[in-house]
Amino acid sequence: MSIHDASSPVPLCSEGLVTLQRAEDDIALEVTNGYFDMHPECYKGDPDRIRIMCKADLQHHFRFLLSAMVTATPEMFRDYALWLKEVLVSRNLSLQHPIDSFGLMKISILKCLSVNDQAVAAAVLDAGLQAFRNEEKALTIFQPNPANVLAATTDYTNALVAGDRKSAESMIQQSLKQGTALVDVSVGIVQPAMYEIGHLWQANKITVAQEHLATAISQNALARAFAAAEFTDPVNKRVICACVEGNHHSLGLRMISDTYEVAGWDVTFLGADTPNSSIHTQVDMEKPDVLALSVSLPHQLLGLQQLIIQLRADMGGSMPAIVVGGLAFNQNEHLGARLKVDAWYQDARAMLEDVK
Template identity: 25%
Template sequence: MKSSRLEVADLIESSSRAIATWTVDQQYGKDTTMEERYGANGRRMWNQEVLARIAHLAEAVALDREQIFIGNALWSKAAFTAREMNTADLAQNLQCMMSVLIEQLPKVISDLTTPIIAHAVETLLNNQACVVSPMSIVGTSRDLARMYLMHLLRRDRSEAERFILDLSKNGLTFSQICEGIFAPAMAEIGHMWHVQEASIADEHYCTNATNQILEALRCKTPRKANNGYLMIAASVGGDMHDLGIRTLSAIYEKEGWNVEFLGANTPAQEIANAIEPQAFRGGADLLALSASTSLRLRGVHNAIVTVRATDAGKNIPIIVGGQPFQLIDDLWKVVGANAQSVTASASLEIALQLVIDSHLKKPKAKRIH
């Protein structure tokens, strides 16, 4: 990332509250029906909307990827549509934000933000906000994923676990269950919350139940022969979601890797410390980092920069994953990683080759287990 872009992103974030206030004031001034249509809490709601949009704008500027901001605008349009809110207000809100940035902030900021916001407005006006259910593109496991999610939505974790363990006994592999059932089911419950077909409680229950069922399945699944390599895995600082990286860790473990899973919200320095040789083991061979939303991409970049500044981390292969990396193809390069993980099973061969190549460049004794 260019330092100039990072500085502009920081300026945008430090001015976010003022930008939000000015944007809402301008929109309400232009449209006198807003007060009546949105009621007493309308300004507060729009203020929160603008703050969320500014956070994504800062991320888009920092990484030089306008898709981050445009994607968030489309996500909001789908939410507005589901809640029967006027999506034209969203486009007008973006136009007001663009005007505020031009009028109130230094030109160096508006030069970078105006093209992004203008393209987002154009996309909003031309997009029909048709949100596709993740289940419609799952493939052969779609019906199984639906059945699994149905058990969870009925709050029947025990039956959901029996369903998964039976599938395992009948021949589905660990990775097939994780990637063909758990992943689409969790994507679907997130989609259902987005379009107001499920509550926050529904989403939390399904996620926590899946964590428990994943662990039950992991304990009952045999592990392949140890390959002698160690992977450190974590969600970056500020990211409270860890089911994706937890699943990747479990799949790698079953494929013979030694895995230290650090969990959610792991500070960059702690990640750097974890890859160092310890009294009880050597240094790590691979680092896997996860960002569940676009707002954590700079966190991934910061973690990688911190790791690369250490002796142990100079040459360690780093793979990254999470929804943003699936939506924008080259983000893994932007944040400084060696590869991305679209699915854990698909990344195994790449990860192993990266580790082998790194050992050839800098030979070291292989650990004995």
């Protein structure tokens, strides 16, 4: 299985991936030393703290870099750089650190790789550097289908920003009373509101605490709505729903899980950041018809790919159907087609017809 097609550069080979994974700490040290040489003023401040911050930033860049190289998708790293640029600019932080770091990473990484792998590494890092150099605007994060968005979304978003749980919940209850189905409330009000919350955080207009509060309010509102939902008779089918290793975004998966359950399926919801080995064990135990996996950030695709390869190798003919979704696919639609899974859906509404 591969998530590469012939029209893109040749992906990083598996030896190249292992080499870079093993060299990550050495590369981080070399890049940090190089950065200190370029900016001797770092020695005067609090050099230990600056080193720790550099290492954390480099780890973050590295995850996106590897995914972009393995999938041979320079645009993935360009999008990451565009996103990072807006986050830094909106906080009045300098762009010099990532620009210098990307340049230094390019030197260190190319040294580690074979000539074949150097091409994709250079293409990916150049795409990132280009995003900083050009006056390109910030990354546009995927937006929900406007046809699904309901009028209550703006008021609901405002209630989330204000941390007004009572109003937010009563808006959801009101929509349900008017006859709107749970899936439509989820995809038409809560999802676009949470996307807007993400945009407000990215633009430094709300705090991380407000983002957490908005999530908690939405989780509660949806749990209340689910309790009142009308369920279809059991269809005698089982699904396991999990966020892949490293994915902490569980609200979308909850909507997917609720959609299956309302449609009469037996559902096991494993929630956020489930280790591959635990998903594997659960699949062995339950032998579900479907394994539904959620991926929010592009670098989580590597874990997904490994999981599917392991499951196929171990389960052969008794393999469940693999259904995937999440922001990483919505943002990079071509990946859904490249990853040979059984189905990919943009949202819970789009999945509905196939779970009935």
